[in-house]
Amino acid sequence: MDTTVADTLIGTTIDGRYRITGRVARGGMATVYRATDERLGRPVALKIIHPSQATNVHFVDRFTDEAKTIARLTHPNVVAVYDQGRHEGLPYLVMEFVQGRTLRDLLAQRKRLSPVEALAILEQMLAAIAAAHRAGLVHRDVKPENVLVAEAPSGGTSDLVDAVVKVADFGLARAIEASTVDESGQLMATVAYVAPELVQAGQADARTDVYSAGIVLFEMLTGRVPYDAKDPVEVAWQHVDNDVPAPSSLAPGLPRALDDLVARATRRNPSERPTDAGRLLTEVQAVRDTLGTAANVETALLRPVPGRPGVTDATTIVPTVPSADATALVPPVPGGYQQHGAGQRPSWARLPEQGGGARPTSYGRSMPEPRREGFFADRRRVTLTALIALMAVVVLGSTWWLTLGRYTDAPSLVNLPKAQAEATAKDAGFGVLYADAGAYSDTVAKDSVVSQNPAPGESVVKGETLTLILSLGPEVHAVPDLGGQEAANAKGSLEELNLKYKEGKGQYSDTVPEGVVISTSPKAGTELKPGDTVTVVLSKGRAPITVPNLVGLNINEARGKLQALGLTALERSKDSDQPTDQVLAQTPKPGSGVEKNAEITLDVSKGPPLVTVPAVTQQPCQQAKATLEGAGLTVQIGGLNPNGTVFAQNPQPNAQVAPQSPVQLQCF
Incomplete structure (x- = not known):
């Protein structure tokens, strides 16, 4: 089922000022949009956190602090923040919009960069980070995703030496003395670029960024990061246990000066690295000067990085050291770096196979004790046997844990209401994340789970986060008001709603142009399911015959005119004070267009209503006259005595006569 929906924020104006025009990128916790500041008329980048993070108070606080943090940094290589606020309860930042691409995009396209390009980008990166270090x-989280390469003055991002580089996402920055592990125990860093001390002790200082910058340089020169593994935690611990390999081992031909620069920046012991980004920047600039033009590269291969002894590939023979002095080979280790057993690691970083055992750092490992003879031979054999047995147990236990022990079946949350699904997942030890877009369903109630990833019963690591898609309920769409639209537009409007278009029988219209919608069936507003049909009635334009004006004509004359035009008269008699058989009104109105054989309704006068003649015999003659005149009749008096009594009348009593008809009275 396709659950893709349009981003509802696109086209929205935030705070009456920032009109969102498109989406730039979507991260795990926030989305970045391109917007226009309509007050100042400039493009900006608007970063707004996801609704799923709005309830995370610690993250919201960190996000809000991002504006204050960057506001303290005024530097051309730092992405500036202009404003902050909230939209529908979600915090947002308004930042400088950088026209260009991220370093990650460039590496995806180019795979690797030339030494000159890599150092040019690294210089500007370090200038920005150095400004942060000076501010404490x-x-x-130094990584290619947070490095923006703007268009160079010469045009485009292909000329990387002249391109402008800006570092973004200082929202994770803290004062140097602050801990790098948040309240939930999650390390705020990316494992491919994480420094050993951040993994081992959960502490960071300026040298931590130096290490990450060194890894970024390694990736720019080789096209890959030094360590990779299926488990991110294992990647992180490889930084602790291994020295970063020389870039030239993966990209033959690179100058030795670059190998030395990467090695110095990525020493596992922080005290052996440059103290901050500014010091590393000085070394980078020196290497850049050393490399110079292509003609100087060959010389640079043999030239060491300033401030560090030259490194040679020659084999060195190490003399045997008596057992009493064996420990002299172990260099002094700063406090906190001698051992990092599972109990000393941050909770997130404990590998399953380690349990509570120790995993010493390589620069803190003890040298093997020289072989002793005689008294200790048996003891060594016993110890060796015990160690082999212990190793077997560890290997078997680790194998079980890696293949079976840490896995379980994903619980079935499909069809469960949202609250019940969350509770079920929590009881089973899983986290829950909701997909931004829901899915329509005819069988699953609204706000219940339609589907999940991983699927129910699928083998997953314990504690993994399950992604849920909630039901939007049955998919229904209201029939739009298509009146006045042309046929093509009406059809497109229906197809966008997955409704079928059907043309019904056309109708003539004096007001709606030909080919334009007059009406629909069902009517506008009726809710239909996808695939239902809407019948559209289109106008055929004005009918060919014009109805004449027949009002005031005698019905016989009106009939003749209609018959000559091929029309039919439909007559209705009406009481009226107009003459009998006179046409009083007509439908359609004069001037309307109709088809041949259409019926024209005519209202025809029946004439004035008849009057019933009152009975007035044996009444005084003058009284009878008044009664008749009151009934709307005229009176004629005859006989010998006009003031006498009515002896006879004509018409007779109760006769029906027209109004004002004469009534004759005989009085004696």
Whole structure:
């Protein structure tokens, strides 16, 4: 089922000022949009957190602090923040819009960069990070996704040496003394670029950003990061246990100066790295000067990085050291870096196979004790046997954990209401994340789970987050008001709603142009399911015959005119004070267009209503006259005595006569 829906924020105006015109990128916790500041008429980037994060008080606080943090940094290589606010309860930032691409996009396209290009980008990166370090801030998430490469003055991002680089997303920065592990125990960093001390001790300072910058340089030169594994935690611990390999081992031909620069920036012991981004920037600039033009590259291969002894590939023979002095080979280790057993790691970083055992750092590992003879031989054999047995148990236990022990079946949350699904997932030890777009369903109630990922019963790691899609209920669409639309537009409007278009029998119209919708069946507003049919009645334009004016004509004359035009008269008699058989009104009105054989309704006068003659015999003659005149009749008096009594009348009593008809009275 296709659950793709349009982003409802596109086209919205935020705070009456920022009109969103498109989506730039979507991250795990926030989405970045392109918008126009209609007050100042400039493009901006608007970053708004996802609704799923709005309830995370700690994250919202960090997000809000991002504006204040960057406001402290005024530097051409730092993405500026202009404004902050809330939209429908969701915090947002208004930032500088950088026309260009991220370094990640460039690496995806180019795979790797030339040394000159890589150093040019790294210089500007470090200039931005150095500004943060001077302000007492640590970025903690230096990676290609947070490096924006703007269009160069010469045009485009192909000329990387002249391109403008800006560092974004300082929202994770903290004062140097602050912890890098948040209240939930989650490390605020990306494992591919994370420094060893951040993994081991959960602490970061300026040298942590130096390490990450060194990894970014490694990736720009080689096209890949130094470590990879299926488990992100294992990737993080490889930074602790291994030295970053020389870039030239993966990209032969790179100058040795670049190998040395990467090695110095990525020392596992923080005290052996440059103290901050500014110091590393000085070394980068020196290497850039050393490399110079292509003609100097060959010389640079043998030239060490300033401030560090030259590195040679020659094999060195290490003399045997007596057992008493064996520990002298182990360099001093700063406090907090001697051992990092599972109990000392952040909770998120404990590998299942380690349990509570120790995993010493490589620069804190002990040297093997020299072989001793005689008294200790048996003891060594016993110890070796015990170690082999222990290793077997660990291997078997680790294998079980990695293949079976840490996995379980995903619970079935489909058809459960939202609240019940959350409770069920929580009871089973799983987190829940909702997809932004729901899905229509005829069988699953609204706000219940339609589907989940991983699917029910699928084997998943314990504690994994399940992504749920909620039902929007049955898909129904209201028939739109299509009146006045042309046929093509009406058809498109219905097809957008997955409704079928059907043309009904056309009708003539004196007001609606030909080919334009007169009406629909069902009517506008009626709710239909996808695939239902809407019948559309289109206008045929004005009918060919014009109805004449027949009002005031005798019915016989009116009939003749209609018959000559091929029309039919439909007559209705009406009481009227107009003469009998006179046409009083007509439908359709004069001038209307009708088809041949159409019926024209005529209202025809029956004449004035008849009057019933009152009975006035044996009444005084003058009284009888008044009664008749009151009934709308005229009176004629005859006989010998006009003031006498009525002896006879004509017409007779109760006769029906026209108004004002004469009545003769005989009085004696």
